[in-house]
Amino acid sequence: METDRYVIKQISIFSENRPGRLAAIAKALTEENINILAFSIAEADGFGVVRALVDKPKLAYDKLTGLGFNVAFTDVIAVKMRESPGGLYEIAKMLANVQINIEYSYAYTGKEGGVLILRVDDADQAVRLITSLGATLLESRVFQ
Secondary structure (H helix, E strand, C coil): CCCHHHCEEEEEEEEECCCCHHHHHHHHHHHCCCCEEEEEEEEECCEEEEEEEECCHHHHHHHHHHCCCEEEEEEEEEEEECCCCCHHHHHHHHHHHCCCCEEEEEEEEECCEEEEEEEECCHHHHHHHHHHCCCCECCHHHHC
């Protein structure tokens, strides 16, 4: 199975946790006509990590690093999730049963329905196992 088509390039932006930083990031992406499809923010010790799925990850990386932001790519996968009580449990249990560790996750509801974005130990192995168990993964092209 070709797993590459399911691995999505997420950008992670590291920044001081202070007023105006998210606005600066959003402005930079707007200037390049980059669409933010999903994002989350985590905070630790005065710094924040903005994790985002954007439609032009390479352009976003170039723009933000050019402005002095520390940016990295991270491989994530997107699993379609039932939008009702127990939807998250089904996916989390499936992954636990095959010993796939979820490092972090965030979710959104869009035209595809409920979608769980996952950072896992081994994206290729997760793709193979998740599809073999009958779950639906979104292809990376959905996010471009």
